[in-house]
Amino acid sequence: MKKFELEKLVEDTINSMDGAQRAEPAPYLLTRINARLQRPAYSTWERISMILSRPGVAIAGATFLIIVNLAIFLTGNSSQDVKVPQSSQVSTDVYSYNTTSALYDLENITP
Amino acid sequence: MNQPELLARIENRDPTVFKDIVTHWQAMVYNTALSIVHFVEDAEDVTQEVFIEVYEKLEGFRGASQLQTWIYRITINKALDLEKKKKRQKHGGLLRQIFNTTPAEEPVNFNHPGAVLDNKEKAAVLFKALGRLPEKQRVAFALHKIEGLPQQEIAAIMEISVAAVESLMTRARAALKNLLEDYYQQNS
Numbered sequence: 001m002k003k004f005e006l007e008k009l010v011e012d013t014i015n016s017m018d019g020a021q022r023a024e025p026a027p028y029l030l031t032r033i034n035a036r037l038q039r040p041a042y043s044t045w046e047r048i049s050m051i052l053s054r055p056g057v058a059i060a061g062a063t064f065l066i067i068v069n070l071a072i073f074l075t076g077n078s079s080q081d082v083k084v085p086q087s088s089q090v091s092t093d094v095y096s097y098n099t100t101s102a103l104y105d106l107e108n109i110t111p
Numbered sequence: 112m113n114q115p116e117l118l119a120r121i122e123n124r125d126p127t128v129f130k131d132i133v134t135h136w137q138a139m140v141y142n143t144a145l146s147i148v149h150f151v152e153d154a155e156d157v158t159q160e161v162f163i164e165v166y167e168k169l170e171g172f173r174g175a176s177q178l179q180t181w182i183y184r185i186t187i188n189k190a191l192d193l194e195k196k197k198k199r200q201k202h203g204g205l206l207r208q209i210f211n212t213t214p215a216e217e218p219v220n221f222n223h224p225g226a227v228l229d230n231k232e233k234a235a236v237l238f239k240a241l242g243r244l245p246e247k248q249r250v251a252f253a254l255h256k257i258e259g260l261p262q263q264e265i266a267a268i269m270e271i272s273v274a275a276v277e278s279l280m281t282r283a284r285a286a287l288k289n290l291l292e293d294y295y296q297q298n299s
Contacts, residue, residue: 010287010288015256016226017237023145023154023223023224023225025138025141029158033133033159033162033163037166
């Protein structure tokens with residue numbers, strides 16, 4: 001294509017909407033707008049639940065909870081070797097518990 | 112429509128004023144929305160949203176600007192919002208948009224229903240190229256070339272100076288020229 005032909009084509013394309021008519025919306029626009037206006041407004045809780053039920057928000061929320069749980073779990077594990085004070089240790093002797101139970105003593109089968 | 116008379120009717124809570132506003136400006140709103148969103152269904156949704164906002168904010172309208180300018184402004188904001196929302200959904204989320212891992216989106220083929228029959232094909236090429244322009248250039252071009260508005264009114268709608276509109280138009284034309292030249296060289 002020659003240069004002046006190309007320039008003319010480009011110019012014609014840029015001006016191709018000159019003299020165009022306005023596009024008309026579908027009929028009954030006002031009826032549809034009125035119907036939308038009469039639709040009851042959402043309450044605050046409905047709006048909140050609508051936001052929370054969006055996939056993006058739900059996934060982000062779930063990921064956040066998992067991360068928080070993991071963080072708590074990992075920090076909890078590292079602080080498990082905390083020593084209990086001596087005075088609070090309770091000896092089983094105090095209560096004189098018999099640690100062996102006859103019920104579960106398989107060698108002693110006599111009643 | 113006579114603005115002082117309209118304002119008086121709004122102030123007096125005339126129940127027929129909203130109907131008159133919709134009847135008078137529906138084609139303008141729809142046409143502007145269509146030249147931005149390029150889909151008939153989306154343009155209809157935008158038109159409805161625009162008039163719902165007009166209805167909700169009409170009582171607060173004090174005539175600081177022309178009612179038409181105000182409606183144009185709402186239309187452009189709604190149309191651009193919808194377009195951004197659709198792009199976000201199409202690109203599959205904010206993260207991908209931030210890291211820009213997807214190639215630039217190919218604009219769709221759009222045939223404007225109001226285009227003159229002889230120019231339909233060229234108009235479709237024009238809209239495809241328009242889809243690649245930056246937002247402000249696209250809006251300024253659409254308002255001037257499709258809506259036929261003077262630069263003063265475009266400046267009022269976009270809340271910028273007339274010189275800025277002129278600059279946007281010049282840049283839009285230059286960008287379109289480059290895009291169209293490339294297109295026709297590749298398709299000849």
